[in-house]
Amino acid sequence: MLVARPKTEPVTSAHERVYRTLRARIMYGELDPGQALTLRGIAADFDVSMTPAREAVRRLVAEGALSLSSSGRVSTLELTPERIEELAALRSLIEVELASRALPRAHFALIDRLQAINNTISDTVIRKDASGYIRSNLEFHRTLYLRAQAPAMLAMTETVWLQLGPTMRALYGRLKRTGPPQYHRLILSALRAGDEPSLRLAVRSDVTQGLRLLTN
């Protein structure tokens, strides 16, 4: 017997729920590169029919988060070194611009929030929580970029993150982390100083650093 939905709860469609959950899993590296998925499997996991599963998958394929074999099988991306370099270059281009646009609007409260997120990152390092590390690291960047008031650029950056997601965890394994990324400190001090050139350099460095581990 169906129970009435509490009227305050925003009705979120089934495919939206499937989409959001899969998207987060991919972006935060909870799926391995090249991992195969099936529509019926996804549908069963979320206890919905194939239709919403198909829509969610289509959407993720369109965003480059999943790839479609010629016969229609879906799997997460396996990136070539060239593709990784390209995506890192895109991150660099767009994120430097976003940071630059956020700078004039970055007040103390924002910098405090970023500081707090940086501490969360430390926790994930101590707990060796790869997925949590990726999530809070991206949260650091997203919090800053949100201030740029540039939704299209932010969306584009997030689709790049999405494409890098499964591969990023592989990176985490090779990384001997002892704390938050070193360049986050530089980003914070450049923000405090209102120093745009330093900020651009710090963001570019932060975005590009991980790349080296992946391409060799």
Add this chain to the structure above:
Amino acid sequence: MLVARPKTEPVTSAHERVYRTLRARIMYGELDPGQALTLRGIAADFDVSMTPAREAVRRLVAEGALSLSSSGRVSTLELTPERIEELAALRSLIEVELASRALPRAHFALIDRLQAINNTISDTVIRKDASGYIRSNLEFHRTLYLRAQAPAMLAMTETVWLQLGPTMRALYGRLKRTGPPQYHRLILSALRAGDEPSLRLAVRSDVTQGLRLLTN
């Protein structure tokens, strides 16, 4: 009675056909900004069921080519001036990089092809063919960027074109064109000279010029 498909023809799924056609119509400005579409209408137009129509629309929504109202109605984008500025900035960032990467690989044959496309653009100006103008203008850029061997960047650029599509025709109306964009000449001479700084400037100017007409 069904006729056997010629075996050489690549079997392209129904939703792919719908997707490609709609995508081209949007990118080349054949649909007005804010134009409403219905799944059943699209399905009828292409003589398919609602399923492929839904998938094609979902895909285009994911790429930002179409927007979904809260109740799920789909329509093309109506861009605010701020959004247009943002998209132009994205074009500038990515296309300058693509041009820069294409430069070392740009041989005579490529420059000849670009020249030929430029002539096609002249034809569309004479014929006052707005959609053809947009199509061949983008073809000019795509042909150059293809040489950059950077598929992810090119794909990202194309989704920006897609978002600007319906609005670009509005631009065309305000433009008193007498020939190909002036900056195309600069792009070509920079390519011939192998002059990267000039090329970057020319591409940025070409991409940004139209913007001014749209934001005031």
Add this chain to the structure above:
DNA sequence: CGCGCGCCCTTGTGATCACATAGCGCCCAT
């Protein structure tokens, strides 16, 4: 014991249907 072939079953595609809802127009009352 290894390799290749064929068959079955898994999997994606497209059509159709039932249902809920939002938007729109029409009608009536003031």
Add this chain to the structure above:
DNA sequence: ATGGGCGCTATGTGATCACAAGGGCGCGCG
């Protein structure tokens, strides 16, 4: 004449089914 309310219909969502094709596994042959 105009504004508001009501009801119909157009429209999106999700489920289910039929079908075709591709991949993987096992069997049989060398």
